[in-house]
Amino acid sequence: MDPRERNWLFVLIGVFLVFNIITLSPLIPWQRWLFWSDPVPDQAVRIEFGDYEIQLPAEGIEVQVGEYVEFVATTSDVTYGLGVFREDGTMVFQEQVLPGRENRIVWKFDEAGIYDVRSTEYSGPRHSEMYVPGAIRVTQ
Numbered sequence: 001m002d003p004r005e006r007n008w009l010f011v012l013i014g015v016f017l018v019f020n021i022i023t024l025s026p027l028i029p030w031q032r033w034l035f036w037s038d039p040v041p042d043q044a045v046r047i048e049f050g051d052y053e054i055q056l057p058a059e060g061i062e063v064q065v066g067e068y069v070e071f072v073a074t075t076s077d078v079t080y081g082l083g084v085f086r087e088d089g090t091m092v093f094q095e096q097v098l099p100g101r102e103n104r105i106v107w108k109f110d111e112a113g114i115y116d117v118r119s120t121e122y123s124g125p126r127h128s129e130m131y132v133p134g135a136i137r138v139t140q
């Protein structure tokens with residue numbers, strides 16, 4: 001191997017290592033709990049998918065900023081997606097909802113507000129109807 005090639009290879013390996021060490025570090029605030037802790041949820045919210053409908057808890061979803069919420073999503077037929085969106089349409093998080101299992105995700109909301117729920121997995125011709133505006137209310 002040419003020495004210049006070898007040096008370039010070391011530079012690439014160095015860039016790879018530094019990038020991964022920084023982005024996976026517990027010094028990054030949002031990585032601290034996502035990767036480096038195993039929080040006990042303060043509440044669990046069950047969401048059921050089936051026949052192109054999203055069934056939220058009848059009492060609504062009320063969450064406080066900073067608490068850990070476990071979303072438990074199930075589907076009675078095909079694969080859907082549980083997507084949570086801010087009012088401006090930007091996505092907060094999403095997970096696939098697979099049949100035959102409880103699909104779990106723990107989340108901590110950083111900002112108070114009203115959040116929408118959409119299906120984020122194309123599930124069939126009525127997929128675009130799977131939209132629940134104002135589904136989650138997050139308070140301080």
Ligand SMILES: [Cu+2]
Nearest residue numbers: 119121123127
């Ligand atoms: Cu869908």
